[in-house]
Amino acid sequence: MPPRTSSPAARTPFAFVQSVMTAYTRRGMDAADALEKAQIAPDAQGRWPARVSSLQFERLCAAAMQELDDEALGWFSRPLPWGSYGMLARASISAPNLRVALRRWCRHHGLLTRDVVLTLDERGDANGTASVTVHEQRDMGPLREFALISLLRNVHGLSCWLVDSHIPLRAAEFPVPRPPHADVYGPLFPGPVRFGEPPRAALRFDVAYLDLPLRRDDAALAQMLRRALPIMVLPYRRDRLLALRVGQLLRHDPAHGTESLAAALSLSPRTLQRQLAAEGTSLQALKDEARRERAIELLQRSQRPIKQVALAAGFRNEKSFIRAFRGWTGLAPGDVRRAGPARAGQHADPVPDTGRDDGAVAGSN
Structure with a gap:
């Protein structure tokens, strides 16, 4: 039935x-x-x-x-006795950063079974993407989908827990047909989910997360292992690289507004503001920094008129740009162009966040 x-x-x-x-x-x-x-x-x-x-x-x-007595629940040709994945976690907990922890996890997983091989690829691409990939060595039959989703969710959940940070995914890829219950993948894997076409199951994320230090110790691990499944299911909210990611988006497009930034980061505008505040910064401060860097770069490396530099840095007009630029550097834009990099760097601290955005392009707040 x-x-x-x-x-x-x-x-x-x-x-x-x-x-x-x-x-x-x-x-x-x-x-x-x-x-x-x-x-x-x-x-x-x-x-x-x-x-x-x-x-x-x-x-x-x-x-x-x-x-x-099988923590793999029948996926592999031989059972993984109770405590196997706890052993992998203990082998990773002393790592100095997530990179080393994931290397250990992938290597030691191969000691438990050769039915799958996990690899960490941090060579990246033009976008600085790292990946954890599952290489299948045998047919797991009707348990394949559950095995792949569990293996990758374990890696992602433990990684977030180890560094106490939400790690957004650039992609979660599964070489299986799109299932009728595809809606459950979204909450489990925060980012685009792809079915069918990828040759292997994989998680792809910003390579910068590999440099995060581990924030857990043996006592925390022992407590977590008493009830480990929730960290494999419930997504983390705190993102310790959120300010960096917002800055990257703003440098690419200084005219980004709160709504468009939040959408690009799969957050609500309110959550974006709250998490930036928890990191000790604000969206306005990051906007100022991105606009300042963009303006100084254009002034020193191009001969664009000041008005064009103002527009490229996200301002409506030259007057508002000059006022903001003096606040950032203590100099007029023309002075920076004539003085070169050395003098511009002397006054490059961003102004304190005022909560205002005088003269910025419409919709950029």
Whole structure:
């Protein structure tokens, strides 16, 4: 019978529950006890719920991992005994930064199984993109989708937890057809999700996150491992590189406004402002910095008229630009052009944030 309709709070698709049940079937075991612990059951007509809550699924996985003594839940040719992924986390916790931690995770995962090989590629591209890729060495059959989503969600969730930062994804790629429950991927993988075409499952993100230091210790790890599944499911909110990313967007287009920046970062305008304040800065201060850098670069490296420099730096007119530029540097734009880099750098501190944007292009606040 088709699955019955579930409550609004139930977001985990039954397909994932079915994968756990398949792991039991492959081992010749009954999943009834684990399903009962998770309070997952068919209705009187024998219909299973279309979706279950995250807490129900957490309880199901916890029971299944212990009963099957397999933290991989049947994905691989041999079980990964209870505590395997905890061992990988302990091997990574002493790393100085996320780069080393992920290298260790990928290398040590190969000691547990060769059915998949995880690699960290930080060579990047023109956009400075790093990636963690899953190279499949065997056919995982009907458990393939659940295995790939779990492997990458584990990597992403643990990475965010280790550096105590939301790590937005430039892409999450899955070499499987778009499933009927594709809507659950968005909350699990914050960024564009692609199905079908990519040859391998992979996460792609800004390479700068690899330089973040780890902010957890052994005591925090021990506490987390007592209930690890939530960090693999619930997205982090704090982004320790948010100011850097906003600055990059503003340098590319100084006329960006709050709405367009928030949309580009998959945040609400209110959340963007609040998280920047938590980092000790503001959108106005970052705008001033980006405009100042752009203006000084154009003054020193081009012969554009001052009016054109003002427009390129995000100002409506030359007068407002000159006023702001004097506040930033203590000099007039023409003085900086004549003096060259040395003198411009002497007064390059941004003005304090006033909450105003005098003379900026319309819509840039």
